[in-house]
Amino acid sequence: MNTExxxxxxxxxxxxxxxxxxxxAHSLYNTTLQLNVxxxxxxxxxxxxxxxxxxxxxxxxxxxxxxxxxxxxxxFIRLGAVFCMTLSAWYxxxxxxxxxxxxxxxxxxxxxxxxxxxxxxxxxxxxxxxLILFWTTSAYYSYLAIFKDGWKNYLHAGxxxxxxxxxxxxxxLFPGFLLLFMLIKMPRKLLNIKPWxxxxxxxxxxxxxxxxxxxxxxxxxxxxxSHGTSSNFRIEFDKVFKFIGGLFVVFTPIFxxxxxxxxxxxxxxxxxxxxxxxxxxxxxxxxxFLYYMxxxxxxxxxxxxxxxxTVFRRIIDTFHFTEINSFIP
Numbered sequence: 001m002n003t004e005x006x007x008x009x010x011x012x013x014x015x016x017x018x019x020x021x022x023x024x025a026h027s028l029y030n031t032t033l034q035l036n037v038x039x040x041x042x043x044x045x046x047x048x049x050x051x052x053x054x055x056x057x058x059x060x061x062x063x064x065x066x067x068x069x070x071x072x073x074x075x076f077i078r079l080g081a082v083f084c085m086t087l088s089a090w091y092x093x094x095x096x097x098x099x100x101x102x103x104x105x106x107x108x109x110x111x112x113x114x115x116x117x118x119x120x121x122x123x124x125x126x127x128x129x130x131l132i133l134f135w136t137t138s139a140y141y142s143y144l145a146i147f148k149d150g151w152k153n154y155l156h157a158g159x160x161x162x163x164x165x166x167x168x169x170x171x172x173l174f175p176g177f178l179l180l181f182m183l184i185k186m187p188r189k190l191l192n193i194k195p196w197x198x199x200x201x202x203x204x205x206x207x208x209x210x211x212x213x214x215x216x217x218x219x220x221x222x223x224x225x226s227h228g229t230s231s232n233f234r235i236e237f238d239k240v241f242k243f244i245g246g247l248f249v250v251f252t253p254i255f256x257x258x259x260x261x262x263x264x265x266x267x268x269x270x271x272x273x274x275x276x277x278x279x280x281x282x283x284x285x286x287x288x289f290l291y292y293m294x295x296x297x298x299x300x301x302x303x304x305x306x307x308x309x310t311v312f313r314r315i316i317d318t319f320h321f322t323e324i325n326s327f328i329p
Contacts, residue, residue: 010106015093022113023086026122030078039125043068043077052212054220059130059167081125084133085118091136095143099274127168134164138174139281146186147274151194158198162205169224175199177284185273 035043045053045061046068052058063080070076089112097105112118121132138160145153161178164171182189189195213220269275 010102012102015106015109016090018109018113019086019089022089022122023082026085026119027075027079027082030082030123031073031075033074033123035074035077036124039077042125042127043072050212051208052220054223056127056168056220057166057206057209059134059163060125060127063130064125078123078125081129082122084129085121088133088136089113089118091133091140095136095140098140098143099278130167131164131171134160134167135171135174138164142178143274143277145194145198146182146189146277149194154194154198155201158201159205161198162202165202165206166209173285173288175202177281180284181277181280185276 042060043064045058046064049061049065050058053061060080063084064077067079067083068076089109092112093105093109096108121129138157141153141156141160144150145157161174164174178195182195209220269279
């Protein structure tokens, strides 16, 4: 295949076709798998919609409800996961294209599709499915707001951050990431009303969860706090090592090694605001969870991997493939 033919293949249209093929394949495969206990639990939520729930915010129930209008079998229940993963992959693609170019975007898209974590996400409907989707969309629209300004971009960012917060409580790390990024790199932007308007909009969208907790004596917030903290603060390094080892499994040794190589080799990303945004988007929650694991009283390992791959897998591919881009015509 010559250079011209290869360039003709790397188009947005073909990216959409590829994602549709992947979505159909996973949807058909999902019909062969019985629901696990957690999936059945969240399906029950969808039959009794509320402003929020004891364990998590309500987004997963709303998504299941939408996709089970035509049936309550494995295909339709998991169709929400397929939708979330497919759309999030598209946003990874367009974010990569926005920050770099279409060559990097295609490398990022292909990497995301073939990672084991992607297959897991396509076949299980849990709160992590909307978390993955809205973390990615929030990253995209926040990038546009920060680097291109405009009320439209800030309002889009606010809406998607609000939807993200309706997905899972760990999503609170995203507003924390944004605030810290702007304090470090663009503090003057915080003097503008637009970022604060976006945050207010996000909390308005999140307000049903606050209202539900107020009506139920803050039971969900209390549960999440007690579920994720330790009373004795005993340092347990073994969990940290298991966590790091798990990252090599989730992302495969090849791609996770490339991630580490790219992070430590190309040190100039700190001085490039756009690269720093991409890198800090995974470094911030990674540092938080590495510290968190030191004092964790229960096995957070599984949940941690599910969250971190929304950050790592969806965004950092654009970073460590930047230099490889020079090999593509």
